[in-house]
Amino acid sequence: MSSEQFDLVVLGTGPSGGTVATKIAKTGKRVALVDSRTFGGTCALRGCNPKKVYVNAGQLVDQVQRSEGKLVADASVTIDWKQLHAFKMEFTQPVADKKEQSFQDDDIQTFHGVARFISPDTIDVVGTKLTAERFLIATGGRPRELSFDGAEHVTRSDEFLELESMPEHVVFVGGGYISMEFAGVVARAGCRVTVIEQNDQVLTGFDPDLVNQLTDSLCDQRIQFQMNAGITGIEKSSDGCLHVHLANEDAPIKCGLVIHGAGRVPNIDELTLSRGEIEHSEKGIAVNEFMQSPTNPRVFATGDCADTGMPRLTPVANEDARTATKNLFSDNLEQTPDYGYVPKVAFTIPCIASVGLSEEAARQSNDNVKVLSDDTSSWGSVRKTGTTVAGYKILVDSKTDEILGTHLLGPSAEETINLFALAMKFNLTATDMKSTLFAFPTFASDVRSML
Numbered sequence: 001m002s003s004e005q006f007d008l009v010v011l012g013t014g015p016s017g018g019t020v021a022t023k024i025a026k027t028g029k030r031v032a033l034v035d036s037r038t039f040g041g042t043c044a045l046r047g048c049n050p051k052k053v054y055v056n057a058g059q060l061v062d063q064v065q066r067s068e069g070k071l072v073a074d075a076s077v078t079i080d081w082k083q084l085h086a087f088k089m090e091f092t093q094p095v096a097d098k099k100e101q102s103f104q105d106d107d108i109q110t111f112h113g114v115a116r117f118i119s120p121d122t123i124d125v126v127g128t129k130l131t132a133e134r135f136l137i138a139t140g141g142r143p144r145e146l147s148f149d150g151a152e153h154v155t156r157s158d159e160f161l162e163l164e165s166m167p168e169h170v171v172f173v174g175g176g177y178i179s180m181e182f183a184g185v186v187a188r189a190g191c192r193v194t195v196i197e198q199n200d201q202v203l204t205g206f207d208p209d210l211v212n213q214l215t216d217s218l219c220d221q222r223i224q225f226q227m228n229a230g231i232t233g234i235e236k237s238s239d240g241c242l243h244v245h246l247a248n249e250d251a252p253i254k255c256g257l258v259i260h261g262a263g264r265v266p267n268i269d270e271l272t273l274s275r276g277e278i279e280h281s282e283k284g285i286a287v288n289e290f291m292q293s294p295t296n297p298r299v300f301a302t303g304d305c306a307d308t309g310m311p312r313l314t315p316v317a318n319e320d321a322r323t324a325t326k327n328l329f330s331d332n333l334e335q336t337p338d339y340g341y342v343p344k345v346a347f348t349i350p351c352i353a354s355v356g357l358s359e360e361a362a363r364q365s366n367d368n369v370k371v372l373s374d375d376t377s378s379w380g381s382v383r384k385t386g387t388t389v390a391g392y393k394i395l396v397d398s399k400t401d402e403i404l405g406t407h408l409l410g411p412s413a414e415e416t417i418n419l420f421a422l423a424m425k426f427n428l429t430a431t432d433m434k435s436t437l438f439a440f441p442t443f444a445s446d447v448r449s450m451l
């Protein structure tokens with residue numbers, strides 16, 4: 001077994017690991033970077049970026065179809081899944097080689113394989129021992145294991161993004177981000193969709209009233225919901241069809257594909273963390289406010305694998321990375337993350353977005369909550385797009401004028417929410433926002449009418 005010594009070994013090449021490796025290498029430290037899959041991580045290869053290509057296709061078809069007889073004369077557009085996949089590959093295919101080359105250009109030594117701790121200061125990567133002064137664990141997340149019979153027939157999100165055709169009927173397990181985003185596209189591709197959710201709301205974490213407005217509109221578009229539903233098993237018949245059995249239904253749902261959208265968990269099982277004396281739980285690797293392991297101070301963790309209590313999103317992974325970069329070789333640990341108010345967007349059709357407190361949380365912590373809300377589907381800005389689903393809910397402290405939370409549904413919600421994240425981070429009041437001139441006609445200019 002060969003062995004090598006580094007200042008820093010980074011596990012994972014996603015938004016958090018790759019960034020830290022590059023920044024520390026530029027300070028002259030000897031850095032190694034390990035990944036068990038192709039270089040680039042989830043966001044660039046199997047998450048945000050390729051997903052957005054598919055969502056763009058779905059949104060385009062949706063808008064054209066809604067605009068027939070208004071903006072366009074003929075709405076006969078279709079999604080060719082094979083062509084869409086090929087277009088997605090234009091974005092994902094070059095990533096691994098480009099990333100690895102750029103790491104190597106920065107004198108980072110790259111390793112391929114599963115990293116496992118064999119002691120507090122050494123990992124093994126397929127037979128090579130890497131010893132280091134510091135480690136950064138940034139191994140991300142993976143789909144939660146499903147416990148029902150036939151779970152092996154469920155297609156994971158990364159496999160979904162490699163498919164070149166869609167069957168007539170697609171079932172999604174879970175009604176969170178992944179299912180609701182992909183379901184919108186699959187439906188616009190002409191397939192029938194069933195979303196099976198174990199709870200009584202899909203898209204938990206978003207405003208329930210806006211979610212209901214969204215799901216009501218989706219039900220008209222070949223998407224059906226099975227709420228409070230438990231899957232007891234999936235069987236595959238000899239003709240290749242899948243039969244999804246639900247606890248509360250006699251007849252199984254017959255479909256061609258079942259997609260996993262039932263949540264992700266920290267990807268830490270293979271790391272043999274106990275041998276590295278690294279505290280962890282099912283919520284991820286324990287870290288203090290400096291992103292450092294409390295039980296092995298040479299180890300830091302960032303992104304989806306770290307137990308920070310933050311949403312598992314790319315901007316959070318980026319902020320974790322900024323924090324870890326500052327602290328890894330600092331004599332005085334000082335840098336803590338500044339997450340501000342993390343905006344969340346589900347790229348449904350149309351998008352739903354949120355930043356700050358929910359109405360329920362705001363009312364629990366504040367007696368002066370003023371709720372500003374409306375269905376904006378009749379507003380001119382929305383009608384001009386052909387969209388029929390839009391709304392907002394803004395929570396303001398009636399005494400201080402502070403914006404406590406903002407929830408948006410409709411065209412450009414994914415962009416407009418960032419205005420509120422900025423305003424809330426820098427303590428702009430509702431009156432400050434209302435008195436700001438925004439270019440017209442834009443969706444931002446609606447903000448003045450909302451407040």
Ligand SMILES: Cc1cc2nc3c(=O)[nH]c(=O)nc-3n(C[C@H](O)[C@H](O)[C@H](O)COP(=O)(O)OP(=O)(O)OC[C@H]3O[C@@H](n4cnc5c(N)ncnc54)[C@H](O)[C@@H]3O)c2cc1C
Pocket residue numbers: 011012013014015016017034035036037038039040041042043044046047048049051113114115116138139140141157178267270271302303304305312313314315317
């Ligand atoms: C389908 C999908 C869509 C998403 N869309 C969005 C979105 O629109 N917006 C958003 O903000 N977030 C989105 N996310 C979440 C986002 O991708 C993650 O929050 C982000 O990638 C986390 O970055 P990370 O650096 O923590 O880990 P990752 O990007 O997951 O990278 C971890 C890397 O570690 C490697 N690794 C794992 N185990 C080992 C090991 N033992 N040894 C060596 N290497 C290992 C993996 O191969 C991987 O390359 C999406 C996720 C998915 C799955």
Ligand SMILES: NC(=O)c1ccc[n+]([C@@H]2O[C@H](COP(=O)([O-])OP(=O)(O)OC[C@H]3O[C@@H](n4cnc5c(N)ncnc54)[C@H](O)[C@@H]3O)[C@@H](O)[C@H]2O)c1
Pocket residue numbers: 146173174175176177178179181196197198199201202203204229230231260261262263264311312313345346347
């Ligand atoms: N736009 C974005 O920012 C974006 C997009 C995709 C993924 N992500 C990230 O990836 C994570 C994982 O996404 P996800 O959609 O898999 O999870 P999720 O946590 O968003 O939603 C999972 C849903 O599945 C349900 N569920 C779990 N087990 C079930 C079962 N056996 N039967 C029926 N329902 C079940 C849960 O009740 C929940 O509603 C997200 O939490 C987020 O961090 C973000």
